[in-house]
Amino acid sequence: DGGITQSPKYLFRKEGQNVTLSCEQNLNHDAMYWYRQDPGQGLRLIYYSQIVNDFQKGDIAEGYSVSREKKESFPLTVTSAQKNPTAFYLCASSIWDQAGNTIYFGEGSWLTVV
């Protein structure tokens, strides 16, 4: 089945540690995204990539880093510079179709700072 796989589903991080969230897609989509979801705030864009070896900052990129070495993979690193990292993180990819730029989401990763 085609889809987006995020791992791990749940992750605990100690303050001061960097952590990396994995995102893999087999949909052959060019564009990939990372969103952060907090209660009452909806989805906020962290980073996006339209093509391999290229990515752009979204609205809340500070304290995060990404890479796009392969079309299928778009890992997100939450660095110690991110002051409030506890959140639900969603990876997505998109394709241009009759609905517009249709975004497909993974199942999400819960990150908790302990």
Next chain:
Amino acid sequence: QKEVEQDPGPLSVPEGAIVSLNCTYSNSAFQYFMWYRQYSRKGPELLMYTYSSGNKEDGRFTAQVDKSSKYISLFIRDSQPSDSATYLCAMSATRNNDMRFGAGTRLTVKP
């Protein structure tokens, strides 16, 4: 002012009720409008989409866009407990533009 405004609810209705979910927006360039459904602790899934103004119906769901008022709606007829989820509106202007999401409305349909 946020680009996309959506009442977060929560909204609770009895089974069989008609549900109305709404979003307003400020960017008149938005042309593509979508509704996503998100079950608890899951990723959002695309429910419906519309382009420009007008209505679109899919089973018990109807999406409406009123560009003159910058207002979109999702109606759910004969609501079921399985419709209990958070519903997010989303919209974009052009094919190179990133999607803007509402905050999501949490809906509970009680048996």
